[in-house]
Amino acid sequence: MRPSLLPTLLLPLTTSLALPSPRIKCPIIFDGRVSPNLTLSSFDSNSTSPFNPQYVKGENLTWSSILLLPSSLPPSRFDIAQNSTSKPFEVTINDASLFRSYQGLQTGFRRAGLQFRDDKNVEGADAADRGVVTFHWSVRQDEARGMNLSHEYMNVWHERADYAGNQFTFVGGVVLRQDGGDGVDSEGARRRWTVQGAGNGVVWQTVILEGVWQNFGIRLDYGESTLQVLYSIDDEPLKEQTAAVRNNNTGGGQLQLGMAKKPTETETVVWDGYQEHIVDREGQIYGGVFVEDSSGGCVSL
16 A cells, blocks of 8 residues: 654754654654644645655545644643644544555545655665664544544554555554454454554554543664554653564555554455445544654653
8 A cells, every 4th residue: 555861852854843842852753743833734735744745645635634733632742842832633534535546546445644754665765764763653532533443443554665564553443354353343342452563463452542642652673673562641651561572674664644444344455345424524633743763772751
């Protein structure tokens, strides 16, 4: 599917609009935090958006028509800065969220996924594909635009450059058999975040919570071929939830963040299956999105 304990903060081009945070202790590779002066139209321009304005979304849609900027939420843990705080954003999908790949219109999915503007789809082309890297994001549920968790949702994933799989996947809802789940719908299966490693094996799970920020970190060690999960709620520091487990981190690729709602009653997932009509929009709220260099054991908690 295409498309020194306190080191100096290193800001690449994608972070020129972002704000410093006292809680980020490591050099930033990619920064998806949204500064207060950004508007929805900012996400349609390569000069003002930290993300790629072209990918990955329904054809003939703009990011300004997909995203929302919730104004009444408290900041997530890593959005808090000394003088001015970066703000959350919400990725939404509806019936028009149909992505056209080179193979055709992907009618099985409802999909909108942000990619960092300078994240290269070539193995070894950027610093997020080598060394030790921690991927950070926080999520919060929108009660008015909740996900239908009888479906599987991919919300964050690092997709290999050859599109043949992911180094890790962060999914919610009932995970399809094709994607490593059992496909059995139950209340327990619905209200669950699952971190999967390469090959879709389950690494760690937690409950999907309402009314709070849930903060996640995925640390990939490319040299040692390991993956580790970190997690906290609201303003609590991240804590290690797993040991560094073996994982196939090869293949390069890109991080994607948003919503990819998968069908039920499907064989191919991408091309067929059942999707009910979305009356308005379904949304997932994000904050504190950034990727950092964790060499030497550095990780922002």
